[in-house]
Amino acid sequence: MDFGLSQYPPIVQQAADYGLQGYELALTWLLSPAAWSQFALLVVAYLLAVLIARRLRPALSRLIDPGDAQNMFAAPRRFVLRFLPLILPLLAYALTGIGEQVVRSMFDSGSVIAFGKRVFLFLAVRALVRDILTDPFLRTLGRVILLPIAALYALGLLDTVNTILTETIVGVGNIQFSLISIVRGVIAGAILFWLGQWSNTQTATIIAKQEAMRPSIRQLLLKTVEFTIFGVAFILLMNIMGINLGALAVLGGAIGVGLGFGLQKIASNFISGVILLVEGQATVGDYVELDGGEAGTIVKMMARAAILETYDGRWIVVPNEDFITTRVVNYSDSGSANRYEAPFSVSYDTDINKVPAIIEAAVAAHPEVLDLPYPPDCELRGFGDSGIDFAVEFWVNGIDDGPNKYTSDVLFLIWNALRDHNIEIPFPQRVVELKGGLPGTQSA
Structure with a gap:
């Protein structure tokens, strides 16, 4: 059969040649008794597979399904349960393979039943992609790659396409x-x-x-x-x-x-990150303060930098090298307990010998103030212009910022304790001396 396609491109001629071969093959199958017997065997194999699958699938489902069990075998059994839709096409494929051996021994030909077997395998791949794969990436991979390969195999074109792709050589430079x-x-x-x-x-x-x-x-x-x-x-x-x-x-x-040359900073930061992870001087969850003024909690440590989260919600990206080459204050490295102090003053009319006991008892009542490593300690700091200066030192778990307001709470306790004991907190006082008297006095 000649269609006179010599004036068309080679790809069109090749496609027409494949179409002609398919037409001749279909015509051969339609007119051959052996082909009809193979078609009959395909139908019988599929119907038998349907009957077996209808009985086998419910039984396997009852046997494999773990129900609400949460033991170590439950997850693998649920995973196997997802593959039950493959029973029908795989049974049809296996029974067709048996029929192919019978046909080839009788007629020395089995192209029709071999084609049917490949079609059943394609249906199994289709069921795998459609019903079993749940991961979006794997499902996309199955649709884009696995299904086209199965379709080419079912049509008998996989070897041809493989040969064309193998003979086509591309290169980049010497590769x-x-x-x-x-x-x-x-x-x-x-x-x-x-x-x-x-x-x-x-x-x-x-x-x-x-x-x-x-x-x-x-x-x-x-x-x-x-x-x-x-x-x-x-x-x-x-x-x-x-x-x-x-x-x-x-x-x-x-x-x-x-x-x-160009990437030495990146390499330095990477190596610094490894050193930090090995030594553990600063890790995720630590509150740190760097020489440059950056302060915050480390929320993430990456290959190149660490991310600090400040108490106002901002993220600061700090290169790992800064943790190695500059001074870093780690408030969490040796534990979460930290010491703070709250300064205050009392008037000069106060019996200062009573103040430490009053303030230490008041601050110790705060639920977040620790007795270890040291209980609250009220110290005399000096004699100021307006009053006598004290400060109370106390230990707490955590940082006095963000959600915690330890110093503020302690100052409230100090205020209330001094007020309850009638101790006055002084305000600035100044003595003003006017030389020469008031202007109105001289005129009088």
Whole structure:
């Protein structure tokens, strides 16, 4: 059959050739008794699979379903339960395979039933993508990659497409690879890095539960596991794509030179972050104050910088190097207890010997003031212009800022205690001397 397509592009001619081959194959199947027997076997295999699946699936569902159980086997059983929709297409595929062996022994031909078997496998892949995969990324991967591959296999075109992709060579500089390597790399890369992200999440959950471990060590383990997982995934991806890692030596050298010159700050901050995580001098949850005036609670430690959250809700990004090269005051490193003091004054008419006991008893009544490491201590600080200066020192858990107003509460207690004992808090007083008398007096 000649359609006279010589004036059309080669791709059109090739498509027409495939169409003609399909037409001749369909015509052969329609006129062949062996083909009709294979069609009959396909129908019988599918109907038998339907009957078996109707009885098998409910029984398996009752056997596997853990119900409301929460034991260690419940989650795996629920996972297996999700694969029950594959029973019908896989049974049809298996029964068709048995029928294919029978047909080939009888007619020495089984192309029709082989095509039907591939169609049943495509239906199994379709059920997997549609009914079983719940992760959005995996479902998208199944629709974009797995289903087209299964469709090409069902149509018998997978080997042809694979040959075309293998023979098409592309390159960048001295590195050359085939299109099939790119396709393999995209598929393998997507799967590997999804597995890496999933593994990293599971590992982070396990490490976060180790409360006996120091927070800095937990952070270091998290970063180490993350770099290890994605490093291994990258190496596997390069091997799957067939790229020789030795060809990346020049690129690695260029990156090393870049780190030595343009990226030295980034490298310094990265190394400083590792030192911080190992030594644990500052970690997540600590309240710190730097030489530059930055102060706040560390809410996140990253490879390059740490994030401080101030009490007014602002986030400050501080490079890790600043924690190593400058002076850092850590209010939480040796524990959460901190000492504060509240200054006050009394008038010169006061019996100052009674003041310490009164104030210490009043401040000790505050529920957040600690007896350890030291109870409240009222000290005489000096004799001022308007009154006698005292200060009470007290220890509390936490920082006197944000949600905590320890000094304010203590000053209220001091005020009430002095008022209850009729002790006067002086106000500034000045003596003004007018030399020469008042102007009105002289005229009088």
